Amino acid sequence: MTDTDVKVVYQRPIGLTDVTTHYCPGCTHGVAHRLIAEVLEEMGELRNTIGVAPVGCAVFAYNYFDFDFVEAAHGRAPAMATGIKRTLPDRLVFTYQGDGDLASMGMGETVAAAARGEQITIFFINNTNYGMTGGQMAPTTLPGQKTSSSPLGRDVETQGYPIRTAEMLATLDGASYVVRRSLHDARSIRNAKRAIRTAFEIQKAGLGFSMVEFLSICPTNWGLNAPKSREWLKDHMLPYYPVGDFKVSEEAERVMKEVR
Amino acid sequence: MPPKGWVEINDLYCKACETCIADCPQKVLALDMSRLSIKGYHPAYMAHPEKCIACGICATVCPDAAITVYRGTPPGFEEKGTE
Numbered sequence: 261m262t263d264t265d266v267k268v269v270y271q272r273p274i275g276l277t278d279v280t281t282h283y284c285p286g287c288t289h290g291v292a293h294r295l296i297a298e299v300l301e302e303m304g305e306l307r308n309t310i311g312v313a314p315v316g317c318a319v320f321a322y323n324y325f326d327f328d329f330v331e332a333a334h335g336r337a338p339a340m341a342t343g344i345k346r347t348l349p350d351r352l353v354f355t356y357q358g359d360g361d362l363a364s365m366g367m368g369e370t371v372a373a374a375a376r377g378e379q380i381t382i383f384f385i386n387n388t389n390y391g392m393t394g395g396q397m398a399p400t401t402l403p404g405q406k407t408s409s410s411p412l413g414r415d416v417e418t419q420g421y422p423i424r425t426a427e428m429l430a431t432l433d434g435a436s437y438v439v440r441r442s443l444h445d446a447r448s449i450r451n452a453k454r455a456i457r458t459a460f461e462i463q464k465a466g467l468g469f470s471m472v473e474f475l476s477i478c479p480t481n482w483g484l485n486a487p488k489s490r491e492w493l494k495d496h497m498l499p500y501y502p503v504g505d506f507k508v509s510e511e512a513e514r515v516m517k518e519v520r
Numbered sequence: 521m522p523p524k525g526w527v528e529i530n531d532l533y534c535k536a537c538e539t540c541i542a543d544c545p546q547k548v549l550a551l552d553m554s555r556l557s558i559k560g561y562h563p564a565y566m567a568h569p570e571k572c573i574a575c576g577i578c579a580t581v582c583p584d585a586a587i588t589v590y591r592g593t594p595p596g597f598e599e600k601g602t603e
């Protein structure tokens with residue numbers, strides 16, 4: 261055997277900076293970051309992309325991606341992305357938001373951007389709580405789920421029901437591609453990567469608003485280690501938040517078929 | 521038979537979350553309890569390098585992009601005469 265027989269099957273994508281993140285061990289924010297960096301590298305779009313970071317655990321995302329990034333006020337990332345995309349229409353523009361940022365503080369901006377059919381992509385991390393501030397109840401917290409602000413479990417009588425964001429945005433005519441994926445195992449992660457690619461290709465083709473929701477783990481606030489958190493996701497989140505394609509416009513479908 | 525490949529785990533990024541260890545189909549990986557990384561973790565390492573099939577699953581699930589996967593004969597692996 262010679263060295264030429266050695267092939268690199270996987271290496272850290274160049275779209276990530278050479279620094280260690282502040283995310284807790286096992287947190288799938290890291291997986292989502294990695295996949296976005298991999299896709300942009302494969303598309304050759306690293307130098308043509310602008311990300312918008314949220315408030316939440318991903319507030320420092322701009323330190324971890326090695327391309328242009330801005331930071332939005334809490335929940336306002338879709339509004340900021342709208343302005344950037346409208347002034348720089350040739351760039352790929354995406355927001356990266358948690359469920360507190362997107363579905364609580366920023367639900368108005370999110371729905372409005374989708375309804376207007378803005379040519380932006382939203383990556384939405386659903387981990388059923390406010391991770392950064394200590395695991396409080398979020399709009400995505402499951403019925404009966406214990407969080408630091410629902411210590412007896414979410415009581416839907418007084419605290420309402422969780423919001424299925426992807427299904428809801430899918431009802432809007434302005435939305436072109438709205439899907440949900442999960443990050444709990446290798447197969448799901450590969451499918452999630454294809455969805456990221458599809459969303460960016462749809463934006464590149466000018467086909468309208470796209471959003472990918474990711475079921476994600478928060479080991480620290482769930483009080484479970486990473487492998488057990490992934491089991492919890494599978495057992496509790498997947499039944500309530502099924503993985504699927506909730507809106508794929510006709511033109512988007514054509515793009516989707518080209519991404520394998 | 522030499523193994524089909526090998527992985528390198530970067531101590532700078534590894535947070536010992538055990539995700540790769542749980543998912544490796546060949547049970548190659550473990551935490552290295554004899555070492556502490558600069559961040560204070562016992563990083564993942566190849567406890568059973570002879571079993572690696574270079575499938576890349578560990579790298580696919582690693583949240584910290586700490587793993588490089590190679591296909592081929594690992595460096596320093598002396599192929600013993602088999603016949």
Ligand SMILES: Cc1ncc(C[n+]2csc(CCOP(=O)(O)OP(=O)(O)O)c2C)c(N)n1
Pocket residue numbers: 315316317318334357358359360361362365385387389390391392393398
């Ligand atoms: C206007 C405003 N309100 C509230 C906060 C406090 N705050 C910071 S992050 C956060 C929620 C973050 O949760 P999420 O978006 O789910 O992201 P995660 O940390 O789980 O990734 C809140 C409420 C703030 N910083 N600014």
Ligand code: SF4
Pocket residue numbers: 282283284287288289317387391392477478479480481
């Ligand atoms: S608090 Fe939760 S979401 Fe935030 S980095 Fe830690 S595990 Fe991830």
Ligand code: SF4
Pocket residue numbers: 286529533534535536537538539540541563564581582583584585586587
């Ligand atoms: S998945 Fe990555 S960070 Fe976690 S133990 Fe394995 S190499 Fe370390």
Ligand code: SF4
Pocket residue numbers: 526527543544545546547548549571572573574575576577578579589
């Ligand atoms: S490449 Fe596959 S077999 Fe080798 S350590 Fe990683 S998961 Fe295990």
